[in-house]
Amino acid sequence: MNVPENLKYTHADEWLSIDGNIATLGVTDYAQDQLSDIVFVEITVEKGETVKKLAHVATIESVKAAADVNSPISGKITDINESLSNTPELVNNDPFGQAWMVKFEITDPSELTSLMDAKAYADYCSTRGH
Amino acid sequence: MTEPTIYELSSAGRTGVRFPEPDVPLTHLPQSLMREVLPLPELSEVDVIRHFTHLSSLNYCIDSGLYPLGSCTMKYNPKINEEIARLEGFAYTHPLQPESTIQGNLALMYDLQETLKEIAGFAAVTLQPAAGAQGEFTGVMIIRDYHRSRGDAKRTKILIPDSAHGTNPATSAMSGFEVVPLPSDARGNVDLAKLREVCDDTVAGLMLTNPNTLGLFDENVIEVINIVHQAGGLVYGDGANLNALLGIVRPGDLGIDIMHFNLHKTFSTPHGGGGPGSGPVGVSAHLADFLPTPLVGIVEKATADLPPLYGFIKPPKTIGRVKSFFGQFGMFVRAYTYIRMHGPEGLRKVSEYAVLNANYLLAKMGDVYHLPYKRTCMHEFVVEGCWPDIPEIHALDIAKRLMDYKFHPPTNYFPLIVHEALMIEPTETESKQSLDAFAEAMLAIAKEARETPELLKEAPHDTPIGRLDEVKAAKELVLCCWLPDDK
Numbered sequence: 001m002n003v004p005e006n007l008k009y010t011h012a013d014e015w016l017s018i019d020g021n022i023a024t025l026g027v028t029d030y031a032q033d034q035l036s037d038i039v040f041v042e043i044t045v046e047k048g049e050t051v052k053k054l055a056h057v058a059t060i061e062s063v064k065a066a067a068d069v070n071s072p073i074s075g076k077i078t079d080i081n082e083s084l085s086n087t088p089e090l091v092n093n094d095p096f097g098q099a100w101m102v103k104f105e106i107t108d109p110s111e112l113t114s115l116m117d118a119k120a121y122a123d124y125c126s127t128r129g130h
Numbered sequence: 131m132t133e134p135t136i137y138e139l140s141s142a143g144r145t146g147v148r149f150p151e152p153d154v155p156l157t158h159l160p161q162s163l164m165r166e167v168l169p170l171p172e173l174s175e176v177d178v179i180r181h182f183t184h185l186s187s188l189n190y191c192i193d194s195g196l197y198p199l200g201s202c203t204m205k206y207n208p209k210i211n212e213e214i215a216r217l218e219g220f221a222y223t224h225p226l227q228p229e230s231t232i233q234g235n236l237a238l239m240y241d242l243q244e245t246l247k248e249i250a251g252f253a254a255v256t257l258q259p260a261a262g263a264q265g266e267f268t269g270v271m272i273i274r275d276y277h278r279s280r281g282d283a284k285r286t287k288i289l290i291p292d293s294a295h296g297t298n299p300a301t302s303a304m305s306g307f308e309v310v311p312l313p314s315d316a317r318g319n320v321d322l323a324k325l326r327e328v329c330d331d332t333v334a335g336l337m338l339t340n341p342n343t344l345g346l347f348d349e350n351v352i353e354v355i356n357i358v359h360q361a362g363g364l365v366y367g368d369g370a371n372l373n374a375l376l377g378i379v380r381p382g383d384l385g386i387d388i389m390h391f392n393l394h395k396t397f398s399t400p401h402g403g404g405g406p407g408s409g410p411v412g413v414s415a416h417l418a419d420f421l422p423t424p425l426v427g428i429v430e431k432a433t434a435d436l437p438p439l440y441g442f443i444k445p446p447k448t449i450g451r452v453k454s455f456f457g458q459f460g461m462f463v464r465a466y467t468y469i470r471m472h473g474p475e476g477l478r479k480v481s482e483y484a485v486l487n488a489n490y491l492l493a494k495m496g497d498v499y500h501l502p503y504k505r506t507c508m509h510e511f512v513v514e515g516c517w518p519d520i521p522e523i524h525a526l527d528i529a530k531r532l533m534d535y536k537f538h539p540p541t542n543y544f545p546l547i548v549h550e551a552l553m554i555e556p557t558e559t560e561s562k563q564s565l566d567a568f569a570e571a572m573l574a575i576a577k578e579a580r581e582t583p584e585l586l587k588e589a590p591h592d593t594p595i596g597r598l599d600e601v602k603a604a605k606e607l608v609l610c611c612w613l614p615d616d617k
């Protein structure tokens with residue numbers, strides 16, 4: 001299982017990459033592996049929208065289950081990945097790269113402190129079955 | 131093997147009916163109304179009968195074998211139900227007939243309402259909802275109107291444990307409520323600390339599936355209900371798993387305010403394509419006025435000479451109608467027959483055997499398939515369809531391989547809180563021999579998973595069509611109907 005060093009993680013299997021005051025959000029390799037083949041991705045927010053911590057930003061559907069993606073921090077959406085609606089399999093093939101879901105401006109950097117680093121997330125995953 | 135479609139069997143000029151010569155003058159439709167081609171297949175009667183008889187023999191149904199689809203209670207449907215439902219007085223009535231001419235039907239509906247009240251401990255029952263999910267919708271609408279009638283408009287949330295049926299959050303969302311998920315604790319019960327944390331004056335209610343989808347009876351159910359009631363909320367009970375409780379626990383006695391029954395699960399009416407569902411809803415006394423209209427009631431009491439006169443009654447604060455006419459009447463006849471054939475003692479035995487059968491299967495399989503919540507189960511149980519030492523084998527592979535052993539697969543990948551879930555409900559109608567055969571198949575598959583895993587990965591092998599491409603089916607929503615002129 002791939003857990004890139006440079007990212008932040010949530011207990012709900014989202015990742016966040018921070019570049020200055022811009023954050024990029026996606027779901028982890030563990031999440032895509034658990035969901036199996038992804039057949040549908042819907043981004044439920046729009047560019048320019050302000051989201052609060054834990055706001056629902058996307059829905060992912062696989063042949064097994066549907067899952068919500070929630071933003072772990074507050075912010076203003078600056079970009080959404082429109083290619084996922086036509087190529088949802090990117091979430092399986094490249095969860096940390098081409099399958100990013102939304103980018104947003106961070107409005108409250110203090111919210112970042114509750115996120116896990118790569119080691120803590122890898123440990124957390126190892127406690128949860130295989 | 132691919133079965134040809136009826137169009138592929140078509141042979142030009144072949145026909146199954148010979149129309150009589152017209153005995154009135156011939157006339158022609160205007161050209162603008164005429165079509166160029168009418169692509170209907172041309173076959174003789176025997177061609178059609180053989181085609182569809184063969185297709186029907188490819189189907190798997192409860193009359194052909196064990197159907198352990200968890201939380202669906204795919205029990206055998208006794209044939210006496212069909213016989214009674216076909217009695218002329220039931221089968222040939224029309225919903226628009228005057229009430230005076232359908233007193234027998236109304237008496238049956240009234241008695242069924244009364245019987246369901248007694249079985250589950252409620253003050254009133256509506257038979258109207260068309261199936262379980264509509265029963266839930268009815269219940270949540272009653273919750274909404276109850277709070278509104280008290281001028282309490284701030285209750286916008288419904289709490290849903292993560293072991294609930296998947297329809298519960300869908301019903302709440304559809305009814306305009308915000309869904310708040312509740313985690314389970316390590317024993318598979320509702321997490322009481324978390325429940326206390328989220329219970330406040332914005333909570334309209336809790337939807338509790340008990341036994342839950344892990345097949346476990348919530349050990350703290352009374353406390354769960356009390357916490358919600360103390361916060362001013364109502365408790366909806368999902369009665370889909372009532373087959374574990376008949377004659378043992380009455381949900382109304384536990385304090386549950388509203389519950390739907392699934393006649394097509396617990397009370398042996400056809401389930402899953404064999405007939406319409408039916409989802410009566412029971413409520414406690416303080417909610418009786420909100421039930422959908424109409425209910426069947428006694429409008430004139432019996433006298434020494436005359437039976438009571440039955441008619442329709444409108445509850446004073448009714449949420450309205452949820453279904454045209456009076457619900458699935460044919461299913462009421464079947465469920466009523468089932469209840470009367472068993473009687474109180476018999477119904478209790480139904481549940482006792484349902485629980486015994488599930489625990490017997492669990493005991494036979496539990497050493498080989500991992501049981502994440504280690505408790506005595508109720509009418510169903512959930513194991514993991516995977517093993518750490520063979521990560522390439524998934525629950526889906528086991529389910530598909532079971533079809534080669536001539537069993538319907540169990541529910542898989544639900545509930546979501548169990549990894550690679552296989553949810554198994556044998557029901558009370560299976561014999562020890564049939565349970566043994568299923569357990570042996572499951573154990574044989576576990577052995578194959580290690581020795582010949584490709585047998586699982588490529589299963590099913592002995593079905594008319596092999597492994598379906600689920601990704602393609604979910605992504606390319608194209609149902610193509612082949613017509614001769616499309617060639």
